[in-house]
Amino acid sequence: MKHELTPRQNEIVDVALHLIAEGGIGNLTIRHISKRLNLTEAALYAHFSGKLEIIQALVSRFEGKVDEMDESQRGWAAVEAALARRTELVLATPDLARVVFSEEQFQGDREIAQLLYGMMQHHRETLLLHFREAVDAGEIRGDIPLDTLFRLVIGPLRLLIKQWGLSNGSFDLTQKRLELQESLRKLLSRQ
Amino acid sequence: MKHELTPRQNEIVDVALHLIAEGGIGNLTIRHISKRLNLTEAALYAHFSGKLEIIQALVSRFEGKVDEMDESQRGWAAVEAALARRTELVLATPDLARVVFSEEQFQGDREIAQLLYGMMQHHRETLLLHFREAVDAGEIRGDIPLDTLFRLVIGPLRLLIKQWGLSNGSFDLTQKRLELQESLRKLLSRQ
């Protein structure tokens, strides 16, 4: 299901990513990509069947990275690992992250929208599992509905990342994430 | 700075809003607007100087609505009122809300981006004030940094609204918002 990309394909995805990060999805055009690579537009079609496939490759790349998660942890530790992983990912490839975290951009492209929705759901289910474990293990309080719990943890993280992006990385994302984690621990621990 | 819109201009903004909500910013074209209004494209230019002005009018309208906030409350009550106000706004004009909550869409249009960033900042500062009051009044615990507090409250709300939008309003937004509020109260109250 996942195809290895050729070096050229990777170059293309890189550029695509860059373009979206620079100017939103509206900035991602075949023409722009080809111009950046000093190629004809037609040349791109030797590497991808079309724009959609480029975006899919782009999204899949992110999916791949997210899935490289450390699976050894459980419960609250796993939740914190996920938060860390997310921000690291954002820091390592800010373009990619910015793109994938703003699903609305892809409205109107049903296929992409669904790909992203699927990713989000998958991520959500994994986390819910860990929340349950954390509750069962007595690591966190049990009087918060699980879906609300998810929102309480992921919502702030998303907002943090969005603020970081909108401000062009003007603060230390990792430090703020650690602050957030600490606050969450305080709030959610069984008192 | 803020001009009263003519009835026709309001119609145009309505349609523009609808179009963005339907298919993202990429769906907002002069042609689409004019088609919906049974007008010529040229006719729109009698009411607005161009597309940018339409978007500005659109964003300004939202700004106006948010500012209609009840100013009589203070502290935590004011925070909860803001949450309520937000979701009510989403329910009343889902298009408007959906649009303005996804800032990334407007990347590439520096002017718009800044307008939105400004709104977000203004909103943030107002809330921070109320948080401080709430802490000072002993309504909520004081061991969480204020900016983190902001994220902890607004982050989940935004995520909630986004989920509601992505799922096409498939759950009761108000009820879930109340659940969120309750959870927040539990977590944040001085124990």
Next chain:
Amino acid sequence: MKHELTPRQNEIVDVALHLIAEGGIGNLTIRHISKRLNLTEAALYAHFSGKLEIIQALVSRFEGKVDEMDESQRGWAAVEAALARRTELVLATPDLARVVFSEEQFQGDREIAQLLYGMMQHHRETLLLHFREAVDAGEIRGDIPLDTLFRLVIGPLRLLIKQWGLSNGSFDLTQKRLELQESLRKLLSRQ
């Protein structure tokens, strides 16, 4: 169902017709049309929603002309009138006729193909009616199956017209048509 065309639209259809007649359907491109009219390609889209609509207008024009048939006649006289009408039409607007008589050109464009197939069927049924009348009235012999009869009459006419077209009108179509008619009368009359 049938829309009056604006003068500009008629100009466009004229040119389209000409282009197909000149070089087959492959010669009908938006660019070619616009070049002939000294227009931008974009300008065409103010008059037609797309290429398909142009072709539809083109085909409808033919349909309209065919339907202007004299309905007062019956039986064999009606058949002969149809033959006459066809060749007159070819002579009057050779481009149009040549285009519509070669259905294969439009393979691959399901919509067009069906439009033409419908026309052909309609035409066939009308003729079959007249054949039956002619047989019943004793004008022509009754020992030929009706569908074969149709082929025996229309097949030669089509071939005649095709030969005329392929030879670039190098013979007198009307005279040959009359010869054909006469031969058919000889062959089909009750001996």
Next chain:
Amino acid sequence: MKHELTPRQNEIVDVALHLIAEGGIGNLTIRHISKRLNLTEAALYAHFSGKLEIIQALVSRFEGKVDEMDESQRGWAAVEAALARRTELVLATPDLARVVFSEEQFQGDREIAQLLYGMMQHHRETLLLHFREAVDAGEIRGDIPLDTLFRLVIGPLRLLIKQWGLSNGSFDLTQKRLELQESLRKLLSRQ
């Protein structure tokens, strides 16, 4: 003038034929051919100098098949043999037949057009010879001009084949051809 084709070349012609039959001449592209053969587009150029040569090979193949006619017969028997041969050919290689019977498709490619026109003429002259023999031998009536006779016989056959093609082979072509032959015999025999 006629070269033996290599096996690979024959494969290519086969596919080309198929493509035209499926979607008209517009469906015949180098890319489509190569895709069907699991080849690179570039690879085709090792076998043919270009698209034109492929089409020429395609048409020549048909010419070859038609010329394999049984030459032992004369007069009306030869005519009927030709009709039979045609429909058999259509049944055996429907793609080939459908393609070559619609000369208009190749308008715009002067070379091809002429090739086909030549074939048609050659075929016509052969048949005219047989008609004359048949008339001279008193097998068929002599009061029909020879060229009209040609149209009366070949026109219906072509139409029959075209109908069979357009209806995707929905009736028994051989049986209908026999019916046609019988009717022709009735009509043309010296009464």
Next chain:
DNA sequence: CATGAATGAGACTTCATTCAT
């Protein structure tokens, strides 16, 4: 014999905008 990579032309279409009326 075949591939991978590229090109230049051209296909259809949409966009925001302008201008005369």
Next chain:
DNA sequence: CATGAATGAAGTCTCATTCAT
């Protein structure tokens, strides 16, 4: 206030073909 007609730029994509390997 509105229309009809047009434009120039840009968009995605396909085509036949070439060239080095």
